[in-house]
Amino acid sequence: GAGVSQSPSNKVTEKGKDVELRCDPISGHTALYWYRQSLGQGLEFLIYFQGNSAPDKSGLPSDRFSAERTGGSVSTLTIQRTQQEDSAVYLCASSWTSGSRDEQFFGPGTRLTVL
Amino acid sequence: SQQGEEDPQALSIQEGENATMNCSYKTSINNLQWYRQNSGRGLVHLILIRSNEREKHSGRLRVTLDTSKKSSSLLITASRAADTASYFCATDENSGYALNFGKGTSLLVTP
Numbered sequence: 001g002a003g004v005s006q007s008p009s010n011k012v013t014e015k016g017k018d019v020e021l022r023c024d025p026i027s028g029h030t031a032l033y034w035y036r037q038s039l040g041q042g043l044e045f046l047i048y049f050q051g052n053s054a055p056d057k058s059g060l061p062s063d064r065f066s067a068e069r070t071g072g073s074v075s076t077l078t079i080q081r082t083q084q085e086d087s088a089v090y091l092c093a094s095s096w097t098s099g100s101r102d103e104q105f106f107g108p109g110t111r112l113t114v115l
Numbered sequence: 116s117q118q119g120e121e122d123p124q125a126l127s128i129q130e131g132e133n134a135t136m137n138c139s140y141k142t143s144i145n146n147l148q149w150y151r152q153n154s155g156r157g158l159v160h161l162i163l164i165r166s167n168e169r170e171k172h173s174g175r176l177r178v179t180l181d182t183s184k185k186s187s188s189l190l191i192t193a194s195r196a197a198d199t200a201s202y203f204c205a206t207d208e209n210s211g212y213a214l215n216f217g218k219g220t221s222l223l224v225t226p
Contacts, residue, residue, distance in 0.1 A: 004157075033213065042203060043158075043216040059213070091157065101146055103160035104214065 002026070004107035006092050012113045013082055021077040021110045025094030032075050033093045033104060034067060043091065049075065050098040082114045121204055121220040129225055134191040136220040138204030139184075145207050147180060148214065149189050152201045161189075161202075194224045 005024045013019050025032050030051045035043040045059040049069040060066070064082075069075040079086055089111050093104040122137045138147070146165050150158040164171045164180045164187065171178045177190040191198055201221050205214035 035216075040218070042218040043205075043214075045213040045215070048213055056213070089156065093158075101163070101165070103148065103163060104158075105160070106150075106157040108157040 004092055004094055004105050006090075006107035006110050008110060009108065010111045010113075012115065014115050015084060016081055018078065018080045019082055019112065021079075021090050021092075021112070023075045023077070023092030023094075023107060025073065025075070025092070026105055027073075029094035029096055029105070030072070031095045031098045031102070032069055033095075034075070034077050035091045035093065036061075036088045037091060037109075038088045046077070046090075048098075079112075082112075084114050087112055087114045121202070121217045123220060124218070125221045125223070127223045127225065128194055130194060130196055132194055132224075134194050134198070134222055134224070136189045136202050136222070138187045138189070138217060140187075140204075140206045140208055140215075141185065142208050144182075147187050148205045149176075149178060149187075150203045150205060150216075152203065152219070158203065191222075194222075196224050196226050198222060199224045 007022045032049040034046040036046055037043050047067045048056040064080045067077045089109040091109045092107045095102040095104045120139050128134055144166055146163055148163045149161040151161055152158045162173050162176055162178050164178050166182055175192045180187045201219040203216050203219040205216045208215050
């Protein structure tokens, strides 16, 4: 079956522009996560969706970041007025249920470069 | 915030040798997972060990967990060039769902 897909794979934008990153989780997975990975660093948790519950946005670095998950499936991460420090690989993951007892399946990521 | 810390940061070995990576964390956990990342993109789940388990095996992988020392180790036996990757431990410290990743160990296996 298909894994987690993300688009675009690469995005180059100018400082101040808005960008949208898309994630298609594995069908049937109720939990969806967004992480950010800067060069040579570990993963930084951004936001978590579980079913129809309100998302946990505690990891979002600023109010320029927002995310939606429509119909419990596809998710979009939006960064407004991008800054150079937003440059990173943005990774999406999904799992069957919430909770750390489940493995998370990761997409290939979107590499964002802000000039 | 990142909680798991891997050690060493980088490891270079020859094919056939064993590779050992360590992970330490700060508070209590329910589970600890190890992931592999190739070429800085998507991560692949390797193994999950629960807090009441001490050792787990999967193929050439062996993971141990010592909750008294708040540490875990990943052993890759008879390494291959294809094992070259970054390896991350992830814990559920301070959360029941989001994983806290360390900065990883970069493993290079040379033929």
